[in-house]
Amino acid sequence: MTYIRPKFRHPELPKNKLGYSVDYYEGALSTLCAGCGHDSISAGIIQAAFELNIEPHKLAKLSGIGCSSKTPAYFLSNSHGFNSVHGRMPSVATGANLANRDLTYFGVSGDGDTASIGMGQFVHAIRRSLNMTYIVMNNGCYGLTKGQDSATADQGSKNKSGNVNLFESIDLASLAIELGATFVAQSFSGDKSQLVPLIKAAMNHPGFAFINVISPCVTFNNNMGSTKSYDYVREHVEATATIDFVPEMQEISVEYGKGKQKQVVMHDGSVIQLHKLSEDWDPLDRQSAMNAVLNSKAKNEILTGLLYVNPDAHDLHHMINTSDRALNSLTKAELCPGSEMLVDINSGLR
Amino acid sequence: MEPTNINNPEYFHKVVDCQHACPAHTPVPEYIRLIAEEKYTEAYMINWDSNVFPGVLGRTCDRPCEPACRRGRIDGQDEEPVAICRLKRVAADNKGDVKSLMPQGPFKPNGKKIALIGAGPASLTVARDLAPLGYEIHLYDEQKLGGGFMRSQIPSFRLPETVLNEEVNYILDLGIHTHFNHYVKSLKDTLANGYDAVFVGSGAPKGRDLDIPGRKEGASNIHIGINWLANVAFEHTAKIGKKVIVLGGGNTAMDCCRTARRLGGNDVKVVVRSPFAEMKASPWEKEDAAHEDIPIIDNHVPKSFVVENGVLKGMMFEKVVAEYDKEGKRKLVPVGGPDIFIEADDVLIAVGQENSYPWIERDLGIDFDKWEMPIVNEVTFVSSNPKVFFGGDAAWGPKNVITAVAHGHQAAISMDLFCRGESMTVRPSPFVNLVSQKMGIHEWAYDSAVVNDERYVVPQAEKKVTLSNRKKEVELGFSGITGFKEAQRCLNCDIQTVFTTDKCIECDACMDVCPTACISFTDNADESDLRNMLKMPALNKSQDLYVSEPLKTKRVMVKDENVCLHCGLCAERCPTSAWDMQKFFYNVTKAHTGCSSHK
Numbered sequence: 001m002t003y004i005r006p007k008f009r010h011p012e013l014p015k016n017k018l019g020y021s022v023d024y025y026e027g028a029l030s031t032l033c034a035g036c037g038h039d040s041i042s043a044g045i046i047q048a049a050f051e052l053n054i055e056p057h058k059l060a061k062l063s064g065i066g067c068s069s070k071t072p073a074y075f076l077s078n079s080h081g082f083n084s085v086h087g088r089m090p091s092v093a094t095g096a097n098l099a100n101r102d103l104t105y106f107g108v109s110g111d112g113d114t115a116s117i118g119m120g121q122f123v124h125a126i127r128r129s130l131n132m133t134y135i136v137m138n139n140g141c142y143g144l145t146k147g148q149d150s151a152t153a154d155q156g157s158k159n160k161s162g163n164v165n166l167f168e169s170i171d172l173a174s175l176a177i178e179l180g181a182t183f184v185a186q187s188f189s190g191d192k193s194q195l196v197p198l199i200k201a202a203m204n205h206p207g208f209a210f211i212n213v214i215s216p217c218v219t220f221n222n223n224m225g226s227t228k229s230y231d232y233v234r235e236h237v238e239a240t241a242t243i244d245f246v247p248e249m250q251e252i253s254v255e256y257g258k259g260k261q262k263q264v265v266m267h268d269g270s271v272i273q274l275h276k277l278s279e280d281w282d283p284l285d286r287q288s289a290m291n292a293v294l295n296s297k298a299k300n301e302i303l304t305g306l307l308y309v310n311p312d313a314h315d316l317h318h319m320i321n322t323s324d325r326a327l328n329s330l331t332k333a334e335l336c337p338g339s340e341m342l343v344d345i346n347s348g349l350r
Numbered sequence: 351m352e353p354t355n356i357n358n359p360e361y362f363h364k365v366v367d368c369q370h371a372c373p374a375h376t377p378v379p380e381y382i383r384l385i386a387e388e389k390y391t392e393a394y395m396i397n398w399d400s401n402v403f404p405g406v407l408g409r410t411c412d413r414p415c416e417p418a419c420r421r422g423r424i425d426g427q428d429e430e431p432v433a434i435c436r437l438k439r440v441a442a443d444n445k446g447d448v449k450s451l452m453p454q455g456p457f458k459p460n461g462k463k464i465a466l467i468g469a470g471p472a473s474l475t476v477a478r479d480l481a482p483l484g485y486e487i488h489l490y491d492e493q494k495l496g497g498g499f500m501r502s503q504i505p506s507f508r509l510p511e512t513v514l515n516e517e518v519n520y521i522l523d524l525g526i527h528t529h530f531n532h533y534v535k536s537l538k539d540t541l542a543n544g545y546d547a548v549f550v551g552s553g554a555p556k557g558r559d560l561d562i563p564g565r566k567e568g569a570s571n572i573h574i575g576i577n578w579l580a581n582v583a584f585e586h587t588a589k590i591g592k593k594v595i596v597l598g599g600g601n602t603a604m605d606c607c608r609t610a611r612r613l614g615g616n617d618v619k620v621v622v623r624s625p626f627a628e629m630k631a632s633p634w635e636k637e638d639a640a641h642e643d644i645p646i647i648d649n650h651v652p653k654s655f656v657v658e659n660g661v662l663k664g665m666m667f668e669k670v671v672a673e674y675d676k677e678g679k680r681k682l683v684p685v686g687g688p689d690i691f692i693e694a695d696d697v698l699i700a701v702g703q704e705n706s707y708p709w710i711e712r713d714l715g716i717d718f719d720k721w722e723m724p725i726v727n728e729v730t731f732v733s734s735n736p737k738v739f740f741g742g743d744a745a746w747g748p749k750n751v752i753t754a755v756a757h758g759h760q761a762a763i764s765m766d767l768f769c770r771g772e773s774m775t776v777r778p779s780p781f782v783n784l785v786s787q788k789m790g791i792h793e794w795a796y797d798s799a800v801v802n803d804e805r806y807v808v809p810q811a812e813k814k815v816t817l818s819n820r821k822k823e824v825e826l827g828f829s830g831i832t833g834f835k836e837a838q839r840c841l842n843c844d845i846q847t848v849f850t851t852d853k854c855i856e857c858d859a860c861m862d863v864c865p866t867a868c869i870s871f872t873d874n875a876d877e878s879d880l881r882n883m884l885k886m887p888a889l890n891k892s893q894d895l896y897v898s899e900p901l902k903t904k905r906v907m908v909k910d911e912n913v914c915l916h917c918g919l920c921a922e923r924c925p926t927s928a929w930d931m932q933k934f935f936y937n938v939t940k941a942h943t944g945c946s947s948h949k
Contacts, residue, residue, distance in 0.1 A: 003792045006800035006917050010867045010886045011426045035857040035925025043862035190856060218857060218925045230855045234903060 005029045022050040027074040037189030037215030038068055038137045042075045044192050045106070045135075048199035049076060052247075059104045060096055064089040064118055067144050068110030068137035068215075076106075087118025090125035093132050094316075100326040101317050104203060105132035112142050115151040115170045126179040126208050131315035133202040133209045136172055137189075139217035140228035147220025158225025173307055174293050176210040177286060182313030183209035184289070186304045188233050189216065194305060197245040201272045201306070204245070207313030214302060238296055240281055240305035241274040266311050274306065283309050351877050351897045353906075356848065359782040362934045364894060365911050366844045368434055371418035373756035375780075375938045376400035378415055378434055379844040383796065385440055386837035388830070393441035395451050400938065402475050402521070402755050403500070405513040408439030409825065410504050412601075412632065412750040420843050423890075424866065424913050430805040432839045433828075440833035442513070448520075453482040453942065455525045460484030462769045465545040467534050470498020471751045472742025473551035474521045475758025476765065479941040481524035483766060488545070489526050492533040493584070496522060499553055499743075500751060502580035503602065505609045506821040537710045537738070547737050547765045550710075550724075551758070554743040558702040560597065564655030568662035568697070572655065575606045575700030582609055582820070591695025594618040595665055597652055598700035599629035604636065606698040607644045612820040619692065620646045621665075623682060625672050638824070641810075642817065651682060653689055655697065664693040703748050714738070723747070730774040731761040739765055762941040778939040787845055787931045788921070794931055796845050797838070798918040806836045842916050846934045849907055851899040853928035860920035860929055861885065866913045869920060874906045884908055 013021040025046045030039045049059070056078035063069035065086035072081050080103070084092040089107050097105050114122045114136050125134070140153040149157075152172065153165045176184045183205040187195045195213065202209035214233050216222050222229040227236075241262070247270050264272040264283060274283065282288040289308035296303035323330065354361060364370050368378040377396055384393035397404035416422075419431030462485050466473035469491035477487050495501060496518045500509065522528060534540055540548060557574035559565070565572060571591065575598065581587035594615040596607040599622035610618045620639065622629055626648040629636065636646065650667040657663065666689045670682040705723060710716060715735040717725040724733050726740045733740055741757030743749060764774045787795040809826045810816075816824045828836060861869045870884040880895065881888040888895060888910035898907040921929040 003922070004799045005863075005919065006865045006915050007802055008424045008429075008800065008913075008915055009865055010913055011424065012886065012889070013867070029863075033925065034923045035855065035859045037857065039862050039923075040858045043858070190858060192858070216857070218855075222855070230857060231902070234856075 003029065016050055017053040018055060020050070022046060024078065025049045025054075025056065025076055027072070027077045030071070030074040032067055032070065032074075033143075033219045035218035036067070037139065037213075037218070038071050039074065040189040040192065041135065041137055041195065041213055041215055042071050044189075044195040044199055046075045047192070047196050048203065051196070052200050052203060054104065054203075058102070059106060061106045061108065062089050062093045062096070063108040064110075064113040066110040066113045066142075067139075067217075068108055069113055071137070072108055087113050087116070087121055089113070089118065090121040090130070090134075094125065094128070094130055097130055097132060097316070098322070099328045101131070101322070102326045105130075106203070107132050107134045109134065109136050111136060111138045111140060111150045111152040111172075115172060119170075123175070123179055126176055126181045126210070128316045129180070129182065129207045129313065129319065131207055131317070133199070133205075133211070135199070135211045135213060137215040138172065138212055138228070139215050139221055140169075140226070141217050141221040143217040143220050147217065154227040157227040158223065160220050160223045160226075162225075171293070171297070172212045173210070174290060176212075177290055177293070177308050181210045181308075182207040182310040184308045185211045185306045186302070187211060187213045188237055188302070188304055189213055190230060190234065191237075191304070194239065194243060197243045197272075198306065200245040201243070201266075201309075204266055204268065204270050205309070205313065206267065207310075207315045233302060236300060236302050238301040238303050239277055240283070240292060240303060240307060241276045243275075243306055244273045246271045246273060264309055264311055272306065272309065283307070284311075351874060351880055351895065351906075353899045354894070354896045356896075359780060359936055361894070362784070362846050363780075363936045365846060365914075366934065366936070367418040367420050368415035368432075369844070369936065371414045372401075373414065373753045374401045374759065375756075375936065376415075377844065377935060377937060379840055379842050380935060381441060382432070382434070382437055382837045382840040383842070385437055386797070386834050388444075388834075390441045390444040391446040391448055391451070394445040394448055397438055397441060398448065398452070398520075399940070399943070401752060402478055402758070403471060403517045403751065404438050405442035405517050406500055406509060407752060408435060408437075408442050409509050409513070410500070411435045411438070411752055414752070420841050420913070421839060424841075424915065433805055433808070433836050436808050436825075436828055437833060437837055439827050440830070443827050444830060452520060453524065455481070455523075457482050457484045457525065459486060462486065462546045463544060464488065464765065464769075465490065465540055465543070465548045467537075467540070467548065467550050468498055468552035468742075468744065469493070469496035469528070469530070470551055470553050470742055470754060471500060472744070472754040472758040472761070473498070473549060474518065475755045476549050476551065476741070476762045477526050478521045478524065479759060479762035480766060481521075481526060482942040485769075487526050488529060489522075490529045490532050490534050490540075492531065494530050496528065496530070498551075502583050503576055503605065505579065505582070505605050507608070507612065507816055507824050508605070510821070510823050535709050538714060541714065541737065545737070546769050547739065549739045549741065549761055549765065550744050551740075551742045551754070552744045554703045554705045554748040556704045556706040557699065558704060560652060560699050560701060562652060562654050564657050567657040567660065568655040571662040571695060572697045572699065575602050575698045576703055578698055579605060579609060582613065587613070589613055590615050592616050593664075593693050593695045594698065595692060595694040595696075596620045596698045596700060598622060598702070599624055599631055599646075599648075600700060600702070601631050601635050602703070603698075603700035604631045604639050606700045607639055608642055609820065610696075610698065611642050611644065611817055615696070618644050620644060621650045621652070621667060621692065622646065622648050623651050623670070624680075625649055628672070628680070642813065647692075649682075650690065656691065662694065662697065664691055665697060666691055705744060705747060729760070729777065730764040731757060732764055732768070732774060736768060759938065759940050763939075766941045780939055781935070781937040781943075783935040784846070784848070784932045787918075787933055788927070792922060794845075794918055796842050796931070796933065798842070798845075798916070798931070800841065800915050800917050801838045803835060803839055805839065806832050844934050844936075845916050845918070845931050847896075847909065847914065847916070847920060848930050848932045849896065849898050849909070850928050850930070851901060851907070853926045854898070854901055854907065855926055855928075856901055856903060856905070857925060859923040859925065863919045863923040865917065865919065866915055868910050868912070868914045870908050870910075871901070871905050872908060873904070874900070880908060884910060886910070888912060
């Protein structure tokens with residue numbers, strides 16, 4: 001038996017601006033089922049981090065429990081990681097983010113971890129506009145416990161043993177838009193050309209960036225009648241736009257026709273370039289994004305791509321006016337400024 | 351691109367770089383795995399079937415397989431090829447009884463008579479392939495023993511006589527009629543003896559001379575390299591002067607200088623016209639010469655022999671520098687300044703060797719070209735006289751042992767077809783097999799893990815001992831343990847990645863897990879565009895792209911064969927077994943294993 005990844009990589013792998021090739025962002029060899037969509041998303045995260053020239057020690061990956069939450073072991077081995085309690089990743093992320101605002105926070109969760117046990121935590125992280133990327137690897141079932149329907153399984157879809165799901169599903173993307181997330185996207189694990197730019201844009205977004213990724217469970221939810229199988233998703237997928245993320249403003253070289261080209265300039269100067277596939281959708285308008293999601297749902301389509309973005313988002317630190325420096329870098333001198341300062345403060349309250 | 355036709359065995363054959371590069375197409379990974387399993391006898395027999403002289407070649411082969419070895423490509427400059435050649439020797443050194451596994455005579459005569467001229471590797475291969483079919487085979491050679499240049503030119507410290515004798519005798523014991531000490535003076539007379547076919551495997555026996563001033567005057571101390579080596583091998587020569595110059599930059603020059611070191615030359619120099627890097631000698635032979643304290647002086651063109659009072663004193667050389675024109679053609683340009691004198695008691699000229707056919711009459715229907723070389727068909731090895739075949743160095747000039755063996759196999763097939771009155775152009779298909787290696791989850795019938803070890807060095811005997819005894823073999827060969835470790839470096843390129851389009855669900859798992867980014871799913875395009883559309887551009891055009899039928903999404907799977915490690919991870923990560931690792935066995939059909947009608 002062998003389950004060893006050779007150390008050899010392609011001899012001509014390109015290097016990024018930091019001098020790392022993509023293998024520096026890899027993790028351990030996955031122990032998920034062969035063909036799991038989650039592994040494709042992991043590969044997308046590796047690619048995005050490589051292309052964004054992320055210094056691995058400036059990133060923290062956080063997760064809860066489940067197949068999805070195992071994946072941080074399979075990417076970015078040189079980054080910080082915290083595998084927390086089931087559904088409690090947002091709390092840990094909140095604490096970490098408040099203590100050290102200088103890191104990039106990358107949360108990985110699943111449909112069970114987010115839409116069931118972690119729902120309470122998820123919605124409050126959105127409300128608070130925590131500056132993080134939150135990816136849900138959504139396969140519509142509890143793969144780790146043999147494939148029971150999860151809260152995101154579509155009503156009427158069939159599971160592997162032929163049972164039809166009776167309950168309405170929770171649509172995480174519309175929920176996130178509803179709750180005021182400032183970056184909401186949807187994607188499919190089998191489409192890296194869309195997923196990688198979305199992850200890159202999300203990591204550059206200065207607020208809560210949510211990506212719901214349909215990720216087929218190849219073992220328990222890839223059957224006929226499932227709405228989260230490879231075949232079903234491929235047949236029903238519709239994209240809002242083709243997307244490209246560029247680190248800084250560039251001349252547009254391709255003109256697609258009036259009203260079709262859209263650029264969203266983020267406040268660090270980076271740009272999301274969209275080639276819109278439907279004209280009545282405006283990614284900067286929450287109402288329009290909501291309509292687009294509902295319309296495609298009514299047509300049994302799975303709408304993917306960027307749904308909504310507010311480039312002027314403010315995060316939790318801004319809202320509660322914390323110190324510009326990371327709290328964990330403050331020394332005793334700054335935290336205990338002494339009795340004279342106390343006297344000053346007290347006199348100010350008189 | 352059109353989908354790859356994997357039903358054509360040549361596609362997967364090319365993926366097995368070593369086997370494809372071997373002129374005799376020896377199934378290299380197959381025997382290397384057998385060595386790792388300590389099945390030395392079986393490994394030897396795989397070799398014996400393909401290359402006839404495993405023990406000889408395991409020491410002396412030119413190893414075209416090694417530069418081709420995939421291992422040398424997978425890590426930029428750092429990774430060296432598997433020591434394929436020296437592993438062959440491990441099989442030969444440790445084998446058990448092999449004779450009982452070889453064809454057992456006496457064979458029922460088929461009434462046909464064949465003459466082989468020259469008892470070198472090409473003729474001996476023909477003899478081995480045809481004897482089991484019942485041919486009466488007559489082998490002629492001017493020397494007292496068989497082996498040809500393997501005996502006369504390869505010194506004993508590289509190839510012990512016992513090893514050579516053993517492998518020559520395996521063939522002679524098949525009932526070959528030997529006519530040693532018999533120089534064939536006339537092909538016409540030979541043909542008149544009633545042979546149904548004649549094979550000329552007489553090599554390229556004429557050493558090139560150097561006609562410069564002083565050559566005649568110093569003749570008694572100036573020797574043609576290959577003749578001198580033969581005289582040493584047959585023990586007519588046992589001594590040489592203290593100061594020796596060897597002229598030439600090929601492997602014969604390396605053999606000459608190292609032999610001279612053992613016969614009393616303690617100041618032996620190799621002087622060569624070309625730059626060091628462009629010498630024809632194999633790099634390892636240059637290293638071995640350097641190890642025996644023999645300097646190689648490059649960029650020196652010989653001008654004259656210096657002879658005083660009838661005694662050779664040395665040679666004059668002109669120093670040159672290599673310059674290249676736009677087409678890369680080399681010109682040696684004198685650097686100016688006075689000529690350089692190098693002292694010498696003896697000079698060995700090893701500047702090439704040529705064919706020579708004074709014994710073939712020109713009225714036998716054998717066409718010769720303007721260089722006095724016979725015109726030989728490159729597939730059938732027949733000359734313009736359908737009864738006369740050529741092979742080895744005799745056909746197209748000096749090459750090497752393994753090429754001669756490959757020629758011998760094909761000539762034997764042609765001669766058999768000819769003697770049976772069948773068309774020689776209808777060649778037998780190779781023997782091919784393709785078998786899944788899957789045994790379970792994460793379990794393969796081959797050792798799929800890729801080891802990181804660097805190439806192991808073959809130990810050598812102490813220089814003090816080897817330099818004082820011409821017959822003492824320098825290389826000691828790998829021990830069983832080191833042989834195992836070196837064998838583990840083999841990537842098993844014959845375990846093919848086989849893709850079944852209609853099983854693929856396009857989950858990307860194979861593409862994501864492939865360590866060397868060989869696999870891509872992409873829109874189809876022309877080859878030149880497709881090569882640049884992959885996850886990693888496929889820039890090594892000598893390596894093929896494996897293209898699937900169109901998938902459900904209309905895309906295709908494209909695999910760049912270039913740096914595939916054959917680690918099997920694509921197949922392990924494939925949920926539907928669209929990828930499978932299958933062992934490909936390809937063996938060139940020989941005359942005696944073919945579907946010959948009189949078996």
